[in-house]
Amino acid sequence: MTTLSPPFSRALILGGARSGKSARAETLTLAAAAGGTAVYLATSEAGDAEMQTRIAGHRARRGAEWTTREAPLALVEAFATETRPVLVDCLTLWLSNLMAAGRDVAGEGDRLADAVAAHASPLVLVSNEVGMGIVPDNALARAFRDHAGRLHQKIAAVCDRVELVVAGLPLVLKPQGLQ
Amino acid sequence: MTTLSPPFSRALILGGARSGKSARAETLTLAAAAGGTAVYLATSEAGDAEMQTRIAGHRARRGAEWTTREAPLALVEAFATETRPVLVDCLTLWLSNLMAAGRDVAGEGDRLADAVAAHASPLVLVSNEVGMGIVPDNALARAFRDHAGRLHQKIAAVCDRVELVVAGLPLVLKPQGLQ
């Protein structure tokens, strides 16, 4: 990723599985940090030993410029008062946590969009594109991909930069006309 | 969607589940209608109560500038003589209806492409991108996504505007070089 992106306030980085979306989001967040520290907001829970090992590995890989926090459900509360650049990884896992907890996902999505729109410091949100395959047999999977699609539209509408990452390379969706 | 699109004659709007493709297509069709009425061609059938409720909801949401018609199978006949701008929503459901009815889907796709190419008034066709996931286990699902991919190529070839909508934002595939 040699292309330097223009300044942004709020960015949504979409991509398929292993598309390089998280690495792209880290690059954008660190560029916004400009040598200072950034906050990594993991929506996964360090509930079991396997996840703790994975999170420890992520911390080691990301290095000292990152402060890592977990926000499996209370995502808005976790970044609202933060003034350093924040990377949220990822919205699809957060959505999955909300559904498992029986929350009002549409309402939570609206609340997140409002908080993103109101946030004054650089914010980068990562999410998985999951809606371009065959309609799943499973009703829960269908509900999940519908919720994910609606959430992406809401968040994209309040971001000034939106990218779809494919094979490690960003396609710029917003602002239009830019690559 | 603040970017105004250039004039077009025939547009294919692709997108994943809940990507905002229908809203984008409505915007383009109404822009072509320029204050007049437009025709909404639904490929779903109002066969059961649930679908009738959904279609009634769609009519209410779309408002008075739209005339709604159903064309689950006879799609070409439904728009061929229409002079007002037409929105077809959506081709994947039409394909599904053709397969369920045991029709020659390749032949019907060719006939649709010919009718689209020959159509003199603005025409916007919506379809789901379904081919970017893992190969489905189910043989019918594999056949469906192969048919959908071939149909999209045929229709894209006779349109002067083709977009892939992601998170409510259009990526312009045709004309190339435009965003």
Place this chain on the structure above:
Amino acid sequence: MTTLSPPFSRALILGGARSGKSARAETLTLAAAAGGTAVYLATSEAGDAEMQTRIAGHRARRGAEWTTREAPLALVEAFATETRPVLVDCLTLWLSNLMAAGRDVAGEGDRLADAVAAHASPLVLVSNEVGMGIVPDNALARAFRDHAGRLHQKIAAVCDRVELVVAGLPLVLKPQGLQ
């Protein structure tokens, strides 16, 4: 596909099922051949009668400007010393063959990326985008799409042209700013 692409050395052409990626790759490879012959490297095996029939059909369709070879596993060896333009179709099938044979897919991917980077003649590699659907239930399918995503990133990094083909139309991912 009327737009002529600029010269390239190594191209990765991604796309969903029946997206037109192979036809696009054939066009690019023949343009690089400039009237001479090109090599078609099939990663499928002519193991059974059905596959032999399909390969015979492909040969007939592609015509006399192509020399067809099979490389289900030893892909690097098949193109390394070739000076004519080479089309590899496709990497996802090669990955599937590697997994079935119990090979070290990450190591083989690195070896392929090195060979692509070192190759002096035009090389076009086709692969399926498989990571934009719902997470598969099946563990093998999840492993496959993770491997495919990582492989695409590795190969894209050493290519000077990367495209995502949708409905027969190429979205240019690299070089950025070009369409």
